[in-house]
Amino acid sequence: MEKYLSLFPLDIVLFPEMILPLHIFEERYREMIGECILEKAPFGILYAHNESIEEIGCVAEISKVLKKYNDGRMDILTLGVQRFQVVYLDNERSYLRGVIEPYVDSEAAPLPSEEEARQVLQLYQEAFGLLNKGESEAINLASPYQGFSFKVASVLNLNNALKQQILVERSEKTRVETLLHHLEELVPRLKHAEQSARRARSNGNLMKNSNRTFES
Numbered sequence: 516m517e518k519y520l521s522l523f524p525l526d527i528v529l530f531p532e533m534i535l536p537l538h539i540f541e542e543r544y545r546e547m548i549g550e551c552i553l554e555k556a557p558f559g560i561l562y563a564h565n566e567s568i569e570e571i572g573c574v575a576e577i578s579k580v581l582k583k584y585n586d587g588r589m590d591i592l593t594l595g596v597q598r599f600q601v602v603y604l605d606n607e608r609s610y611l612r613g614v615i616e617p618y619v620d621s622e623a624a625p626l627p628s629e630e631e632a633r634q635v636l637q638l639y640q641e642a643f644g645l646l647n648k649g650e651s652e653a654i655n656l657a658s659p660y661q662g663f664s665f666k667v668a669s670v671l672n673l674n675n676a677l678k679q680q681i682l683v684e685r686s687e688k689t690r691v692e693t694l695l696h697h698l699e700e701l702v703p704r705l706k707h708a709e710q711s712a713r714r715a716r717s718n719g720n721l722m723k724n725s726n727r728t729f730e731s
Contacts, residue, residue, distance in 0.1 A: 520574070520599070521547045521556070522611040524563035528678035529573040531662060533595040533669035535560075536581070540588045543609040548591060551577060559599060559615065562679050570601045571618055571683045595669075598682065624686035631691050632663055638698035639667050645705040646672075664690035673697070 523544060529535055539548050551558050561572035574596040581590040598618040605612045668681045668690070677697065684690045 517614050519605060519612040520615050521551060521558040522561055522572070522601075522604070522613050523547065523558055523575075524561045524568045524611065526563060526675065527560065528562045528675050528682055529560040529575060529593075529595045530665040530669040530678075530682060531573060531595045531597055532665060533573075534578075535575065535593045535595065537591050537593060538588065539591060542587070545587050545589065547608075547610040548577070548589065552580065557596060559601075559613070560593075560595075561601070562675060562682075564675065569679055569683075571598060571679075572601070573598055573682065595665075619685070620687060621685045625688045627663070627688045627691040631688070631695065635663075635667060635691055635695050635698060638695070638702050639671065642671075642698060642702050642705055645702070645709055663687070664694055667694055671697075 527535070539545055547558065550556070557574050557576045559572045560575050562569045575593040576596055577591050578594045579592040581592055583589045599615040600618040602614045602616055605614070664681060664687055668678060671694070673681075677693075681690050681693060684693070
């Protein structure tokens with residue numbers, strides 16, 4: 516007997532091991548999540564855009580119900596588990612369901628080198644610091660580096676098209692190379708923006724001092 520997975524199309528890309536809070540408000544998805552909670556069952560998140568739904572997604576487990584509202588809405592905390600591919604969709608319920616199969620990396624795909632992984636981690640931490648006023652973000656770098664790319668991609672502010680590209684890729688090495696290329700372009704832009712902002716603040720302080728001198 517075929518096993519169906521409840522599906523939640525969203526303008527979001529979920530990665531394995533990614534924590535995702537969700538506010539459930541549509542009646543059909545309140546029904547779906549309610550059944551998942553009752554049956555302790557996972558559901559699948561698929562990236563939806565331009566009236567289309569991607570066929571590669573990520574299974575989500577409900578780790579906690581944060582809040583239930585009187586009108587039936589709820590806030591939940593979910594955790595990405597593993598990737599899947601939709602074999603076919605079923606529209607008989609008020610919400611989508613689908614028969615799925617696991618979607619895993621190619622056995623022949625090489626893993627990234629330690630140097631590549633460290634480059635990505637270093638550039639990511641640099642970007643995070645520039646965006647968050649010097650703060651740092653801890654990401655565990657442990658060999659083998661399988662799934663390392665998902666951890667980085669889940670916390671980077673990437674556009675959804677690039678996130679989906681990373682989710683669909685079946686080579687960890689290629690995913691890391693994609694992130695490295697993105698970060699090598701992003702970090703110089705962030706540095707330039709930070710330098711421009713610093714100069715603007717400096718010029719503003721000079722103008723204030725000049726005005727005080729003139730007034731005296």
